[in-house]
Amino acid sequence: MSGGARPGWSPDEMMTVTAARMLWDRCVCFVGIGLPSAAANLARLLHAPDIVLIYESGTIGTRPDVLPLSIGDGELAETASAVVPLPEIFAYWLQGGRVDVGFLGAAQVDRYGNLNSTVIGPYAKPKTRLPGAGGAPEIAIHAKQVFVVLKQSPRSFVAELGFRSSGGFLEGHGARARSGAPGAGPQAIITDYGVMKPAEGSEEFELVARYEHVTVAEAVAATGWPLRVAASVAILAPPQTEELEVLRDLHRRTREANSRPVKLPV
Amino acid sequence: MAITTLREAIEAHVHDGETVALEGFTHLIPFAAGHEIIRQGRRGLRLVRMTPDLVYDQMIGAGCADRLTFSWGGNPGVGSAHRVRDAIENAWPGPLAINEHSHAGMAAAYVAGASRLPFGMLRGYLGTDLPLVNASIRSVTCPYTGEQLATVPALNPDVTILHAQKADRAGNVLLAGILGAQKEAGLAAKRLLVTVEEIVEDLGTPMNGIVLPHWVVTAVACVPGGAWPSYARGYYSRDNAFYIAWDEISRDRTAFTAWIDRYVRGTADFPAFIAALRADGARP
Numbered sequence: 001m002s003g004g005a006r007p008g009w010s011p012d013e014m015m016t017v018t019a020a021r022m023l024w025d026r027c028v029c030f031v032g033i034g035l036p037s038a039a040a041n042l043a044r045l046l047h048a049p050d051i052v053l054i055y056e057s058g059t060i061g062t063r064p065d066v067l068p069l070s071i072g073d074g075e076l077a078e079t080a081s082a083v084v085p086l087p088e089i090f091a092y093w094l095q096g097g098r099v100d101v102g103f104l105g106a107a108q109v110d111r112y113g114n115l116n117s118t119v120i121g122p123y124a125k126p127k128t129r130l131p132g133a134g135g136a137p138e139i140a141i142h143a144k145q146v147f148v149v150l151k152q153s154p155r156s157f158v159a160e161l162g163f164r165s166s167g168g169f170l171e172g173h174g175a176r177a178r179s180g181a182p183g184a185g186p187q188a189i190i191t192d193y194g195v196m197k198p199a200e201g202s203e204e205f206e207l208v209a210r211y212e213h214v215t216v217a218e219a220v221a222a223t224g225w226p227l228r229v230a231a232s233v234a235i236l237a238p239p240q241t242e243e244l245e246v247l248r249d250l251h252r253r254t255r256e257a258n259s260r261p262v263k264l265p266v
Numbered sequence: 267m268a269i270t271t272l273r274e275a276i277e278a279h280v281h282d283g284e285t286v287a288l289e290g291f292t293h294l295i296p297f298a299a300g301h302e303i304i305r306q307g308r309r310g311l312r313l314v315r316m317t318p319d320l321v322y323d324q325m326i327g328a329g330c331a332d333r334l335t336f337s338w339g340g341n342p343g344v345g346s347a348h349r350v351r352d353a354i355e356n357a358w359p360g361p362l363a364i365n366e367h368s369h370a371g372m373a374a375a376y377v378a379g380a381s382r383l384p385f386g387m388l389r390g391y392l393g394t395d396l397p398l399v400n401a402s403i404r405s406v407t408c409p410y411t412g413e414q415l416a417t418v419p420a421l422n423p424d425v426t427i428l429h430a431q432k433a434d435r436a437g438n439v440l441l442a443g444i445l446g447a448q449k450e451a452g453l454a455a456k457r458l459l460v461t462v463e464e465i466v467e468d469l470g471t472p473m474n475g476i477v478l479p480h481w482v483v484t485a486v487a488c489v490p491g492g493a494w495p496s497y498a499r500g501y502y503s504r505d506n507a508f509y510i511a512w513d514e515i516s517r518d519r520t521a522f523t524a525w526i527d528r529y530v531r532g533t534a535d536f537p538a539f540i541a542a543l544r545a546d547g548a549r550p
Contacts, residue, residue: 033343056369057291057444069506070342072292072444074497085445086291086316087373095370095389114393118366123399129354131340131347134317137394138370167393180413181392258506261549265463265501266491266540 009239011151011192014211016042016247017239019103019149019190027100028052030139033071035149036103038247041067045246054093056135058084066257067250075257090135094142097182102143104136104166108158109150111204111225113168113186115140116161123163133165140166145187152191154224169203176203193219194236199228209234267437267480272487273535275459276302279484280311284424287314287455288321290496291446292342292504296429297321298492298536299461304328305531314423316372316447317342320495320512323349326362327516328526335365335421337372341516344509348516358519366400371418376447378420379454391416426455429493430478431500432469433462437480440469443499445476452478461489463501489536508549 009017012035019039023029025048031040037055041064044051052061057072061081068076077083084093093099106115107130117136121127140146146168150156168186169176176185185203189196194210206228207219212235220227239247270278280286280303288296300321303311312333315322319341325331327349339350353362367375374386387406397403397416405414428448430441439460441448452458458478465488471477495505495512516522529548533539543549 057293057446059444069344069509070292070504072342072446073506074293074443074499074503077293077444077499083444085449086369086447087377087450090370090373091377091388118395123395126355129346129351132336132338132366133368133394133396134338135369137368137392137396138388138390141390141392164393164395170393176393179392180389182389258510261507262494262497262502262505264491264494264540266537 009244013239013244013247015149015151015190015192017243018195018236019147020046020243022147022188022190023048023051023101026050026052028054028098029101029103030054030056030094030099030143032104032136033068034105036105038067038250039149040103041250042243042247045250046243054089054099056086056089058086058089060084060093066254069258090138094138097142099143100145102139102146104139104146104148106136106148106150106165108156108161109148109189110158110161112170112172113148113189113198113205114161114164114170115148115166115168116163118163118165120162136166140168140185141181141183143183145184148186148189150189150191152193152219152222154222157223157225159225169198172203173201193222204228206230207233209236211236212238267483268485269435269437269465270485270487272298272302272461272489275485275487276306279457279459280308280425282308283310283312285312285314287421287423287426287451289315289426289428289446289448289451290493291317291444292496293444293446294429294441294448294493294498295321295496296427296461296492297494297496298489299427299429299459300325301530301536301539303330304526314421316369318350319347320509323347323516324526324530326350326353327359327522328530329359331362332360333363333365335367337367337369341509341513344513348513349522352519365402366396367403367418368394368396371403371416372421373447373450375418375421376450376454378418379422380450383420385417385419387415387417389415421454423451423455425457425459426451427459428452429461429498431463431498432466433460433486434466434469437483437486438469439478439483439486440471441476441478449476449478453482457484458482459484460486461492462486463490463492463498464488491540492536505549
């Protein structure tokens with residue numbers, strides 16, 4: 001079964017709310033499109049009004065009223081405190097060490113938080129060619145910490161990545177620190193079963209929290225490697241009414257905006 | 267610099283087998299120029315673009331290219347660029363060699379190209395497999411600290427094509443809003459073609475507004491709406507509904523080819539393309 005088979009809210013809503021709760025006011029967050037973007041904006045609309053959202057299109061401190069479909073929608077620029085060229089966002093702002101949290105999705109993750117968003121099957125003869133790494137490799141290197149959001153299944157949480165697009169803890173046991181990557185790496189993976197965090201020493205991700213309606217055994221079964229379970233597994237609070245209302249309102253405004261006809265000057 | 271028609275600009279300045287970059291990061295994507303390249307049947311292009319999305323999906327599906335340098339290829343927020351995928355996975359309509367980077371790497375390569383340096387440098391690609399599949403991603407030792415830094419060869423396209431809001435009659439070009447790597451890609455190229463929403467007497471450029479001066483611009487063509495379905499700030503917004511609709515059109519080879527044949531190959535120019543879409547109620 002899916003971790004989200006539950007009346008009242010969807011797995012996406014549950015993950016978005018859980019991810020949003022991990023962000024704090026005034027933190028500088030480099031946001032990926034999709035669920036990370038929804039979570040970061042939900043946090044901004046709830047408990048983190050002064051969170052600084054950066055999108056790789058060069059928009060800094062943006063406060064979109066609707067969620068962008070793409071990383072460079074006009075809404076992001078119009079509501080930003082600064083719009084800078086793309087080479088600058090990566091060089092001065094990300095590589096410059098000014099980002100607290102990088103928020104990433106992917107197609108696959110392994111036990112050390114390494115991500116694949118490039119290819120399933122051999123690179124030269126792919127079974128499924130995915131979009132590719134985009135901004136993620138350097139976000140994963142430079143953000144002071146990284147949160148990963150991904151629905152859990154043995155196909156997405158894999159023992160062996162076909163391709164490593166972005167580095168987490170590499171082979172674990174301090175390999176990342178030895179690589180010279182300045183950021184601390186992935187500190188949480190938020191799934192539709194719960195939350196995983198890296199174990200001290202091995203840096204292998206283990207289950208530290210679950211949603212009320214899933215069991216530890218189900219979370220283990222939805223993982224493609226033998227998932228370790230923390231000595232004590234916390235229970236995550238279900239989405240609260242206000243969280244769901246604000247999130248659904250945001251999605252409703254977004255749907256309306258996306259269906260609005262565009263007027264061309266020709 | 268010449269103010270000319272888009273057809274003449276592509277005829278004169280884009281040739282089979284050349285390295286061509288159409289830039290624009292979500293905003294100001296030169297779709298009309300991409301369509302004109304398809305109409306004129308260019309072949310064997312070595313396309314460069316950070317985010318090959320719909321415009322390259324169309325050009326690659328139409329058989330214009332045999333090589334792609336990129337850092338993210340998809341339909342943003344929607345899913346796959348199906349034609350790019352089909353070319354990589356199944357060599358349809360022909361094989362497509364890829365030269366893959368990260369965004370930060372590709373941005374550094376454009377900056378190096380604009381600066382006429384041989385390579386760009388970054389603290390990047392650590393812990394990724396990209397250098398294993400792209401031998402052009404290498405490293406250099408910092409002469410001051412001894413640190414190993416990643417390097418990427420400079421990108422210097424034969425032609426870069428941009429879309430912008432305005433040009434004046436001298437051919438100075440103004441861009442405003444989300445800029446991507448347009449300025450760098452433009453200055454890295456041997457030739458720079460620009461389509462604009464309008465040609466004005468006075469650009470009224472704000473201090474530090476991005477202007478590409480006329481003497482770095484090869485040709486300007488006025489093509490209002492020429493960034494559709496992407497957008498031009500101050501003129502029209504992004505047609506997100508079309509990006510969503512493209513998923514269905516592009517998923518199937520036959521449906522895709524029918525779309526290209528009817529609306530791009532079957533029309534004389536961009537205004538006729540828009541008129542044909544409208545006649546079919548297929549937007550905008």
